Amino acid sequence: MSADSSTRPGESPAGAAARPRCIAVLTAGGDAPGMNAATRAVVRSAQGAGIEVLGVRRGYDGLVTGDLEPMSSRAVANIIQRGGTVLETSRSEAFRHQGGRERAARHLKERGADALVVIGGEGSLAGATVFHGETGLPVMVLPASIDNDVPGTDYSIGFDTAVNTALDAIDRIRDTAFAYERLFCVEVMGRDSGFIAVAVAVGAGAEAVVVPEIPLDMDDLMRRVEESQNRGKRASIIVVSEGPRTGGVLPLARALAGRFGIEPRIVVLGHIQRGGAPTARDRLLASRMGAGAVQALIDGAPSSLIGEERGEIVRVALDIARQKVRKLDPALIDLVHRLSI
Amino acid sequence: MSADSSTRPGESPAGAAARPRCIAVLTAGGDAPGMNAATRAVVRSAQGAGIEVLGVRRGYDGLVTGDLEPMSSRAVANIIQRGGTVLETSRSEAFRHQGGRERAARHLKERGADALVVIGGEGSLAGATVFHGETGLPVMVLPASIDNDVPGTDYSIGFDTAVNTALDAIDRIRDTAFAYERLFCVEVMGRDSGFIAVAVAVGAGAEAVVVPEIPLDMDDLMRRVEESQNRGKRASIIVVSEGPRTGGVLPLARALAGRFGIEPRIVVLGHIQRGGAPTARDRLLASRMGAGAVQALIDGAPSSLIGEERGEIVRVALDIARQKVRKLDPALIDLVHRLSI
């Protein structure tokens, strides 16, 4: 990610907007652990700077229907450790249409909000970009997505927690794998990106990992399992991303059963990966990004995604962020293979 | 459970067998958290009483093939907190046949074992009863089953851990249920018994619970969900036992979708319920039962299941234990309904 596409918080952009007096904040798309920590950071950073905050309920939908209410510092007390989002979230059909977005803009104007902070995933970033384009309203986006698939940032809020939750589940499965059953296929979240799968596979000491980005080489996988059995490994775990691109865990399990004559045990981790108290890392990331978003608004920075690149909080202009491409590190997949011998 | 069918450790039986000099211990059937704590308790209680212990690998199968080795106190160090079973387990086809059992008895005799301790579930109890009947060898059975379906005891080793693991998973789901999705159907373990499902449903504040023992009244369930929505409940969770008797979670989810027009989210907890560090209660139960089994052998008690009834460790003669019937407490199902309003 090149330096020209993102700016550090210290740098002043030209043509800065006026400092906001009131900002609205919402959480959109699927919920992710750390959204509450981000909301808290936005509210308190704003209040510390003398800026009022309006909390929007149920994401873009609440913006369309005008479901906003003032949020004080006390309103975000004791939520930093909570999963889910106290602002609630939804997928909004109305906001996909220009009419809906116009109603949203009207509500913001009526309530005196002169900027918007959106905490959400890739779809929310797209919505925010369109909304900013149509209204000119300053919008800052905090990437929150357990799948870690938001462009313009190395890490999204919720990813670290989801990976740890999945790993904790696999640690339990491992007990049975070593005591009784021998071969487990575990499906994790990530329909379009294998970040969870790869991180989990390294952490779980898995035999192999199947991700949407890379076509499955079934022969290679079979060979790995066979070699692993020949080497006398007592237990093998294969991690698979969910969704149509990998086919999920079932066809793979069937193929393994056909080849080796033993029925692999199947586990679909599902929605448990989405909840739970955020990890330290997700709280820290959310807190830094939330403060960074408010600072960007105070600085009059262009509407941006507030990301983390190589450990630093950066501002990536919305349209540039959307053009970026998230790529899996092939070295990690290689690491899975090399360490499972 | 009447007093005449079980004896307290203090009571001396008539015609007591000679004190054993060497006992074999094995874990059989599906693994359960606390099996290691039970193994440790058997080994150390025996060694403290000057009795040698042989550890059998892979359950009854290792007995048939003669896979036994001496276990010292040091061999069970640092395992009390481990899920799974260091002795490993299996389902043994060979032990189902008399020939296999004869080989097993021969191995025990050759190695000098004059008693056997079996840590396992209902099937293991059945096998132990037949084996004792054919060989006359003193056998003590420790009930270990996350499903809590072993007759002759109120609680089996592993149940408390499995319920807490399932509940921890549902606590995560709850975050999403309150933030975003509204209706969750969660499938838990227990093909033939609803103990896990009912305990989880109470602990999770579920709307309803579907168990194998009680035919599903779909109209009643639909009415509950409808009333719950009318009362303004933001989130509903329905807990379902796995397996053919309930049909599992899919048909129920389909019926709910058909009726309410919203797709319930489905979670199948699966094998994660079987692993993990045992809870305090399971470690305590396993420790007491393990010590109780060795004491029963020292006392020359008849071959028994070592159970817990109303808080006390009891000995239930094997054939009597097998005739007992485990019953769900209907008051708990009623409690689920009354507290979900």
Added chain:
Amino acid sequence: MSADSSTRPGESPAGAAARPRCIAVLTAGGDAPGMNAATRAVVRSAQGAGIEVLGVRRGYDGLVTGDLEPMSSRAVANIIQRGGTVLETSRSEAFRHQGGRERAARHLKERGADALVVIGGEGSLAGATVFHGETGLPVMVLPASIDNDVPGTDYSIGFDTAVNTALDAIDRIRDTAFAYERLFCVEVMGRDSGFIAVAVAVGAGAEAVVVPEIPLDMDDLMRRVEESQNRGKRASIIVVSEGPRTGGVLPLARALAGRFGIEPRIVVLGHIQRGGAPTARDRLLASRMGAGAVQALIDGAPSSLIGEERGEIVRVALDIARQKVRKLDPALIDLVHRLSI
């Protein structure tokens, strides 16, 4: 505990009071995990029976100052899994005086409450008994105490969670004990009762346990540690109850250092034992007790502690409950010693 001192929910007492129309509920004394589950059960059981509920804030103190507000079923949504108490708690100086209690009674009368449910520990039971004696108001007490020291019940709400929290901490310490340091002294809660210490010691596979109820035999303990070292044990953990009666962990550690020339590592678990999501068992206990308290009021039962004895929910008249004595099971201490060889 004899059958004559406690009644099962089915049994009708003579001279039953009229069915209440409105009950007040409060949490008093130190907070315990499961208090929220109990509050939820009281509120929903009452509402299901057409009885109004007033929630009292900050324990007896809120009763004295009149800090009561109506609680609906929705007010207790999504709290079953939360540690602490949403009603808050306190130690009330005012309620210790008759004047304070008279003000409390006046507030209850003015607000139409014709019964009170108290969720708290031994001190709260004492307060409830005096208050009932002076006012004649029906009072039901739910025992909630991580120390498990409330008379009239085998288990108090919060105990199971506290023990599991302490055990989880010791499992972490065990990693270091086996890798590096050799001797750990761990102080757990329970100033006047060793229930936590003994349960933790069994579950942690501790070498020894020091409790307030039994004078420490230092020679015996030294001998145990020495033998354990001679047997080649790589790590030893000693569990000690806090407080003046045991002296806590420091003098013991000093004595061990003096004798063995190695500085034992000291860990004081402290307040972490008091918080966290309640375990399945504590949620179940709290739910059953909460429902049981409301049922007792509906039945017009005498003012009672709602306890659990040998697995069943029982009503123990307040003055009888207070005369009962909680006793440690010496067999468990013996079990610690026998299984640590």
Added chain:
Amino acid sequence: MSADSSTRPGESPAGAAARPRCIAVLTAGGDAPGMNAATRAVVRSAQGAGIEVLGVRRGYDGLVTGDLEPMSSRAVANIIQRGGTVLETSRSEAFRHQGGRERAARHLKERGADALVVIGGEGSLAGATVFHGETGLPVMVLPASIDNDVPGTDYSIGFDTAVNTALDAIDRIRDTAFAYERLFCVEVMGRDSGFIAVAVAVGAGAEAVVVPEIPLDMDDLMRRVEESQNRGKRASIIVVSEGPRTGGVLPLARALAGRFGIEPRIVVLGHIQRGGAPTARDRLLASRMGAGAVQALIDGAPSSLIGEERGEIVRVALDIARQKVRKLDPALIDLVHRLSI
């Protein structure tokens, strides 16, 4: 950290040593979660490259006494998730002296080891540097330290786990803080560096943080607590690093009690921070570093610390690593203050 002081794995150094045929691996200093994952990565990376591995027991001490044995891939099965270190560790007095180091070098030579991998903290790095200087033996150091105080890397193995463990403990304390007690002072690890304290303080939403690197401004801290109370905050948590430089938690608690007339609750988290299953991040870091160390030896790179800088695995020559200085990010301390309003 400038580019000239560290090299990326791709870059070839001049004068590369011959590819090793056998390497020894040890864990030294205080144990840290992830040490086992690192050991596994070293062993399997080496074996995959046809290099033999000798495991050294009890750190440098085992090197001095010649306690080495061959480790196969199977020897590191099922340890990636374990806290502590299966190789054990110690503080070695003998290795501090040249005579001890000469014996260590002799043992390595006799056993055919032509390189050494050390997994440990700052002291272990110092020892490795001296040993390499005296013997010329290639040595790679993997930084493992919960305190995160090893120079030459942004993150050390074990830090992320320790922070999450501390945070989980404070989440429990928070329950009580909001229900009952109001002011908590929590002491975390880090005698000479405040990394744990600052990360925990952000994640816990603490009021203030006291670290060894910055002299405590007691007036400022008192003012913060007072303002927080004036703003109506229900609960306040202050995080303090252990050790003589901060004075630990006691003097601070006394000062707060003197000023506000309420006794703050004190919690010393202690050794629980050192254990437990490593987080996903620590397993990933350990796996990458372990593989990176073996690759560095294969590449014939100069003896280095294998660190992570800005997300990338780097090689920092031992003498350069030791000159680097770890600095707390003052922006994080500022973040604690700004988000606790």
